[in-house]
Amino acid sequence: MAQTPDISNDLATDIWVRLSRAHMKVQASIEAALKAAGLPSLAWYDALRELERFGPEGGRAFEVQARLLLPQYGLSRLLGKLEKAGYLVRKNCAEDGRGKRLVITDQGKRVRRKMWRVYRAALKRAVGDKLPENDGPLLLALLERLK
Amino acid sequence: MAQTPDISNDLATDIWVRLSRAHMKVQASIEAALKAAGLPSLAWYDALRELERFGPEGGRAFEVQARLLLPQYGLSRLLGKLEKAGYLVRKNCAEDGRGKRLVITDQGKRVRRKMWRVYRAALKRAVGDKLPENDGPLLLALLERLK
DNA sequence: TGCATGTCAATGCATTTGCATCTATAACGG
DNA sequence: CCGTTATAGATGCAAATGCATTGACATGCA
Numbered sequence: 001m002a003q004t005p006d007i008s009n010d011l012a013t014d015i016w017v018r019l020s021r022a023h024m025k026v027q028a029s030i031e032a033a034l035k036a037a038g039l040p041s042l043a044w045y046d047a048l049r050e051l052e053r054f055g056p057e058g059g060r061a062f063e064v065q066a067r068l069l070l071p072q073y074g075l076s077r078l079l080g081k082l083e084k085a086g087y088l089v090r091k092n093c094a095e096d097g098r099g100k101r102l103v104i105t106d107q108g109k110r111v112r113r114k115m116w117r118v119y120r121a122a123l124k125r126a127v128g129d130k131l132p133e134n135d136g137p138l139l140l141a142l143l144e145r146l147k
Numbered sequence: 148m149a150q151t152p153d154i155s156n157d158l159a160t161d162i163w164v165r166l167s168r169a170h171m172k173v174q175a176s177i178e179a180a181l182k183a184a185g186l187p188s189l190a191w192y193d194a195l196r197e198l199e200r201f202g203p204e205g206g207r208a209f210e211v212q213a214r215l216l217l218p219q220y221g222l223s224r225l226l227g228k229l230e231k232a233g234y235l236v237r238k239n240c241a242e243d244g245r246g247k248r249l250v251i252t253d254q255g256k257r258v259r260r261k262m263w264r265v266y267r268a269a270l271k272r273a274v275g276d277k278l279p280e281n282d283g284p285l286l287l288a289l290l291e292r293l294k
Numbered sequence: 295t296g297c298a299t300g301t302c303a304a305t306g307c308a309t310t311t312g313c314a315t316c317t318a319t320a321a322c323g324g
Numbered sequence: 325c326c327g328t329t330a331t332a333g334a335t336g337c338a339a340a341t342g343c344a345t346t347g348a349c350a351t352g353c354a
Contacts, residue, residue, distance in 0.1 A: 010275075014287055015283060018291060019290055074312085097319050097332095098319045100332085120157075136158045136162060138289065142286040145282070146173065146277050220303085224341090240302095243301095244348070
């Protein structure tokens with residue numbers, strides 16, 4: 001009488017499903033917290049963080065892209081918005097006429113800091129508080145394997 | 148000399164970052180495998196699976212929605228596409244004049260089965276093969292805590 | 295019954311995304 | 325030096341998505 005003939009649920013599938021749910025859940029919490037605080041989205045945070053790493057000389061878009069996992073056009077447009085918001089300036093690049101040098105503004109730094117407080121608190125609620133004791137490092141190690 | 152004053156990396160953040168990366172990685176593998184096989188996306192699979200669960204009498208959209216984590220309008224449009232593709236029929240609902248009864252077609256069942264083979268193989272590569280021994284249940288349990 | 299309120303599902307409209315392509319410049323090979 | 329190919333980044337257009345609202349019906353309550 002056919003015991004779930006084709007929709008079989010093996011372990012890998014279960015892990016994938018829970019991984020998805022966990023990811024969605026955490027992401028939703030963070031985004032909701034940011035929105036509730038009237039702050040920009042996670043994507044903006046990530047970009048600002050990378051920009052801030054560059055320091056005052058700034059850096060190039062393709063460097064950010066490598067660390068951010070966004071498609072090239074996605075980053076290009078995100079940078080456009082950040083610039084329009086006044087969080088970033090794109091100056092022509094001296095050593096490479098094709099590229100721009102990306103420099104975060106003071107305003108950009110300020111908003112990133114604000115976001116970090118909210119972000120961190122949300123993360124604590126959605127992750128830290130849910131993992132008792134020393135299960136954190138264990139989960140970290142296991143996730144690392146899926147890399 | 149300020150040791151990473153504000154971009155502090157606590158454990159929760161590390162877990163979140165790796166969770167994101169793992170999720171993206173697995174998702175990308177599955178989607179790529181489906182696309183390479185000329186099959187529809189994961190979202191279609193999930194919907195078809197839920198529809199198939201209903202059996203021949205079909206079921207309602209809101210029931211699917213609860214299990215699928217899609218917004219209402221997203222599901223509505225996805226169902227529209229599935230119907231246009233011939234994988235589903237929406238018949239007027241006898242017991243509730245507002246709703247439709249969703250019934251998967253034979254063609255829908257066939258394509259779901261095809262997808263499952265590809266999906267499952269991709270999942271094995273992206274998850275099963277990466278987790279040695281009995282770490283699977285452990286990871287499963289830890290992810291469950293983030294629910 | 296009759297009206298207010300709630301629910302199911304679809305859709306118009308603005309925004310965002312993905313894909314392909316484009317422009318501009320650099321790097322290379324002869 | 326020139327022509328070819330590669331790389332940085334932007335953008336036009338079509339498709340997808342989010343949000344708000346609608347239309348149709350159900351439900352609850354006086």
